[in-house]
Amino acid sequence: MSANITSVLKESRVFPPSNEFVGHTLVNEAERHRLCEWAASDFEGFWAAQAESLHWFYKWDKVLDWSNAPHAKWFTGGLINASYNCLDRHLTTARKNKAAIIWEGEPGDTKTLTYQQLHHQVCKFANGLKQLGIQKGDRVTIYMPMTPEAAIAMLACARIGAVHSVIFGGFSAEAVADRNNDAKAKLVITADIGWRRGNVIPLKQNVDAALEKSPTVEKVIVFNRARNTGVHMKPGRDIWWHDLMSDVSANCPAEHLDSEHPLFILYTSGSTGKPKGVLHTTGGYMLGASLTHKWVFDIKDDDVYWCTADVGWVTGHSYIVYGPLANGSTVVMYEGAPNHPKEDRFWDIVEKYRVTVLYTAPTAIRAFIKWGDEHPKKHDLSSLRLLGSVGEPINPEAWMWYHEVIGGGRCPIVDTWWQTETGAIMIAPLPGAVPTKPGSATKPLPGIFAEVVDKEGKVVPANSGGFLVVKKPWPSMMRTIYGDDQRFKDTYWSNYPGIYFTADGARQDEDGYIWVMGRVDDVLNVSGHRLSTMEVESALVNHPKVAEAAVVGRPDDLKGEAICCFVTLKQGNAPSDSLKADLKAHVAKEIGALARPDEIKFTDTLPKTRSGKIMRRLLRDIAANREGAQDTTTLEDYGVLAKLRADEE
Numbered sequence: 001m002s003a004n005i006t007s008v009l010k011e012s013r014v015f016p017p018s019n020e021f022v023g024h025t026l027v028n029e030a031e032r033h034r035l036c037e038w039a040a041s042d043f044e045g046f047w048a049a050q051a052e053s054l055h056w057f058y059k060w061d062k063v064l065d066w067s068n069a070p071h072a073k074w075f076t077g078g079l080i081n082a083s084y085n086c087l088d089r090h091l092t093t094a095r096k097n098k099a100a101i102i103w104e105g106e107p108g109d110t111k112t113l114t115y116q117q118l119h120h121q122v123c124k125f126a127n128g129l130k131q132l133g134i135q136k137g138d139r140v141t142i143y144m145p146m147t148p149e150a151a152i153a154m155l156a157c158a159r160i161g162a163v164h165s166v167i168f169g170g171f172s173a174e175a176v177a178d179r180n181n182d183a184k185a186k187l188v189i190t191a192d193i194g195w196r197r198g199n200v201i202p203l204k205q206n207v208d209a210a211l212e213k214s215p216t217v218e219k220v221i222v223f224n225r226a227r228n229t230g231v232h233m234k235p236g237r238d239i240w241w242h243d244l245m246s247d248v249s250a251n252c253p254a255e256h257l258d259s260e261h262p263l264f265i266l267y268t269s270g271s272t273g274k275p276k277g278v279l280h281t282t283g284g285y286m287l288g289a290s291l292t293h294k295w296v297f298d299i300k301d302d303d304v305y306w307c308t309a310d311v312g313w314v315t316g317h318s319y320i321v322y323g324p325l326a327n328g329s330t331v332v333m334y335e336g337a338p339n340h341p342k343e344d345r346f347w348d349i350v351e352k353y354r355v356t357v358l359y360t361a362p363t364a365i366r367a368f369i370k371w372g373d374e375h376p377k378k379h380d381l382s383s384l385r386l387l388g389s390v391g392e393p394i395n396p397e398a399w400m401w402y403h404e405v406i407g408g409g410r411c412p413i414v415d416t417w418w419q420t421e422t423g424a425i426m427i428a429p430l431p432g433a434v435p436t437k438p439g440s441a442t443k444p445l446p447g448i449f450a451e452v453v454d455k456e457g458k459v460v461p462a463n464s465g466g467f468l469v470v471k472k473p474w475p476s477m478m479r480t481i482y483g484d485d486q487r488f489k490d491t492y493w494s495n496y497p498g499i500y501f502t503a504d505g506a507r508q509d510e511d512g513y514i515w516v517m518g519r520v521d522d523v524l525n526v527s528g529h530r531l532s533t534m535e536v537e538s539a540l541v542n543h544p545k546v547a548e549a550a551v552v553g554r555p556d557d558l559k560g561e562a563i564c565c566f567v568t569l570k571q572g573n574a575p576s577d578s579l580k581a582d583l584k585a586h587v588a589k590e591i592g593a594l595a596r597p598d599e600i601k602f603t604d605t606l607p608k609t610r611s612g613k614i615m616r617r618l619l620r621d622i623a624a625n626r627e628g629a630q631d632t633t634t635l636e637d638y639g640v641l642a643k644l645r646a647d648e649e
């Protein structure tokens with residue numbers, strides 16, 4: 001059992017909502033109670049009332065169509081546009097000249113766009129997309145650094161009904177090619193480079209390499225981030241962003257799209273080697289993102305809200321772009337690393353922009369702890385009023401540090417559990433209504449029916465472990481896996497018919513609080529990023545010298561999980577340190593730097609059961625240096641185990 005889980009089991013501290021929050025939040029305890037009851041007694045009426053907060057060109061005929069489960073249709077017949085909800089509707093209000101995005105580049109350059117200015121840019125860029133032949137329903141890949149242009153590209157796609165697929169800038173050319181092909185993308189939007197910790201990420205170069213293998217892509221738009229990198233522009237295919245924008249009209253009415261029109265595809269790792277294209281549609285997703293952003297962060301008009309995620313992940317989609325902009329919030333966006341040029345970069349930004357709400361990840365918090373309190377202590381963090389956490393279970397030590405050192409003991413912490421598939425936060429405290437416990441995401445939000453069940457689907461008694469499931473559909477749920485509906489049904493809906501399987505293990509305590517323990521499938525959580533062991537394994541066996549590979553996670557103080565690989569070599573190849581380095585570089589090239597293995601162990605054979613299944617649990621114990629308490633009588637070759645253990649010495 002990892003240190004994290006042990007400390008979570010012992011945790012008993014409770015933090016009631018602070019006086020600054022009680023009575024001053026959008027949702028107080030009584031209101032939360034009312035909302036939960038309402039959703040339980042009149043599910044559709046509840047969601048219909050919430051959906052009034054969005055702008056609809058036509059209000060739906062039916063709130064929910066679940067007749068074709070697990071395929072939900074929300075707000076059927078409704079007409080809506082995500083870009084209109086994020087931009088146009090603010091232009092007739094005092095928010096017109098409010099900062100929508102305050103951006104800071106890693107080198108220190110800055111840019112602020114008001115809602116009016118953002119709208120102007122999005123309209124022009126949307127016309128640019130049309131000029132290049134992009135039509136409603138076409139797929140567009142966005143592979144961009146964290147600049148406002150990434151958000152502009154997303155919103156422009158949404159405006160004309162093109163379906164974006166944002167790929168995190170840390171992914172490799174191979175990964176970009178795979179995703180282009182799976183989505184049959186027609187266009188790629190990228191930049192010459194991105195900045196990360198002072199280094200250049202050669203985005204355009206990666207796109208060039210990817211396009212040799214992705215024939216569906218016809219055009220590439222290149223944002224000029226660095227101005228002097230001399231990237232190659234292929235005539236007839238590649239267009240500079242600024243050239244495209246120089247000659248387009250800023251008049252681009254938002255398309256009236258069906259509520260179920262696809263808004264985006266976002267690839268995420270599952271338990272096979274092939275990433276899943278999670279498909280989200282418009283009306284329900286926009287409701288989930290905007291409503292939860294408002295509720296959980298208790299957003300007020302004068303907040304300066306900063307989510308430190310990258311737009312390449314779902315957190316960036318829902319809580320940098322669609323949720324906050326739909327709510328007319330001021331969003332801080334930062335391009336680079338938290339320790340560049342120094343370890344106080346985040347706190348410098350908080351002080352500089354007087355950030356009030358900060359949403360970040362446990363892996364970042366653990367890095368800050370390691371770097372030392374002197375960095376935050378150098379800065380005035382008194383503007384902060386609320387702190388959020390997402391991506392993995394937050395260990396109570398990190399929670400307490402976040403609460404005390406960053407929040408000065410004043411700021412509630414909202415630990416938010418959700419997934420790429422859920423589109424929006426599902427389990428989290430509402431800061432004025434729910435007392436928090438360090439390490440627990442607390443309770444499902446109103447309208448969300450999450451429970452912890454056993455193998456048969458029976459709710460488990462308090463404090464017993466089980467599987468986290470969601471019993472009723474919700475508006476921002478994924479609709480399918482793009483191009484693989486069978487996998488959608490098999491992965492999420494086959495364990496319990498009609499019930500959504502999250503693949504997370506959890507327990508519910510005597511107060512009904514949910515404590516998420518982590519994945520029960522072969523998905524790793526490395527620094528808050530999802531990675532399938534199979535993806536890393538297939539990258540490894542792609543290497544000419546590798547015969548077989550098994551990849552497992554090992555608890556890591558900083559990253560949550562580290563990537564540990566057991567590798568058997570093809571005959572005639574000898575283990576060596578240089579080959580280890582080679583294999584690590586190979587995986588990084590195949591998938592991206594985020595998948596670079598932390599450890600490679602060479603072995604002559606892998607431990608397998610008689611039926612040939614790799615004994616992962618055993619490998620996990622070995623990787624974590626744990627004495628295997630489990631029964632190993634099914635081991636085909638005890639010698640393998642002994643040898644692997646000996647290698648530890």
Ligand code: WT7
Nearest residue numbers: 390391392393415416417418419420516519530
């Ligand atoms: C997986 C989803 C949700 C956006 C970022 C990650 C883990 C996420 C928490 C949390 C415990 C969490 C789960 C989940 N997870 N947030 N607050 N407490 N675990 O999205 O890449 O789709 O990963 O992240 O294991 O299944 P994702």
